[in-house]
């Protein structure tokens with residue numbers, strides 16, 4: 597028979613996890629909270645805030661201590677992205693891309709030399725970006741057109757990437773290009789490219805509906821020479837790197853959307869307790885209570901999916917289906933909860949003086965990036 601101690605509830609956090617979560621939550625409230633509105637309006641991430649994310653060790657959560665990182669777990673990353681996103685999902689995505697995509701890919705595929713060169717920097721001051729999408733290849737990511745042509749000890753990269761998160765602030769980019777267009781997905785190769793190298797420019801920055809403080813830019817490569825030593829993983833195995841890192845990335849987006857929903861719900865509950873109509877607090881009306889109860893139930897369900905996917909990953913078990921499910925479901929309930937939160941506030945919900953208007957705008961991206969909801973359903977169906 598299973599003993600109680602060996603069947604820990606999914607949402608039960610260990611002492612270290614609790615301490616970590618509470619520290620990040622406090623940081624988000626105290627240090628991110630006051631900056632949310634100005635960063636959203638200016639479409640600019642606060643530089644001082646980025647430094648604080650590094651100081652707290654949140655940009656290298658899984659980087660081993662020997663490389664200057666925090667030596668944490670994937671589940672810790674999920675807790676950090678969740679807690680930050682309760683306050684600002686735009687900051688959540690910086691932490692998410694850095695940890696679940698960039699650091700994750702390096703930990704799994706980088707050579708010892710590449711790890712020694714890049715991981716200590718990613719842990720202390722260098723933001724990473726992950727460049728797969730192009731204008732003509734989004735959901736069909738492996739139809740990418742960016743070329744990498746071998747020239748002596750270098751690859752010459754030519755082409756453009758679109759929609760790249762963190763691009764404006766990033767110092768290191770994982771860029772996917774094909775070394776053989778005729779070979780289909782088997783030509784796709786990942787490259788580690790630093791900001792400032794000749795032939796590489798950051799292009800137009802997008803003016804977005806939500807997560808406006810997170811930069812999303814085009815990347816332009818014109819005869820950009822990248823040494824062979826900066827190929828990440830094997831030549832022609834970039835598709836495997838992309839598929840596998842995006843599996844983990846999806847759990848991160850699930851955590852971002854979960855945190856967003858929790859943030860919106862917290863504001864809605866507080867407001868419903870304070871606002872009076874017909875002589876009593878609106879939370880006393882059964883119609884309001886039922887809406888809040890539904891929101892809380894959906895959040896709990898999303899949390900179970902996200903936490904389970906993260907714990908499966910840390911246990912080195914197959915988590916592909918659960919990752920797609922948690923991203924699909926958490927982004928659905930984030931949009932719904934944020935929308936209901938706007939309604940709970942009534943008129944004030946529709947203006948920028950209150951936080952739910954921004955969270956409602958931010959929620960939309962959950963159904964689009966790192967695979968649209970349709971693509972998650974296609975992934976889930978394949979794995980049934």
Ligand SMILES: Cc1cc2nc3c(=O)[nH]c(=O)nc-3n(C[C@H](O)[C@H](O)[C@H](O)COP(=O)(O)OP(=O)(O)OC[C@H]3O[C@@H](n4cnc5c(N)ncnc54)[C@H](O)[C@@H]3O)c2cc1C
Nearest residue numbers: 726727728729734735759760761812964965966967968970
């Ligand atoms: C803010 C933001 C940040 C981003 N950050 C990054 C990043 O850091 N790195 C990166 O590489 N990319 C990034 N992206 C790109 C993002 O991953 C893509 O936008 C996404 O994968 C969708 O691709 P698309 O925009 O080309 O849409 P399309 O693929 O053209 O999809 C359009 C519609 O068609 C549907 N569709 C497509 N194929 C099918 C199908 N087979 N069956 C049913 N429906 C289908 C889609 O679900 C969607 O509804 C970002 C995008 C945004 C908006």
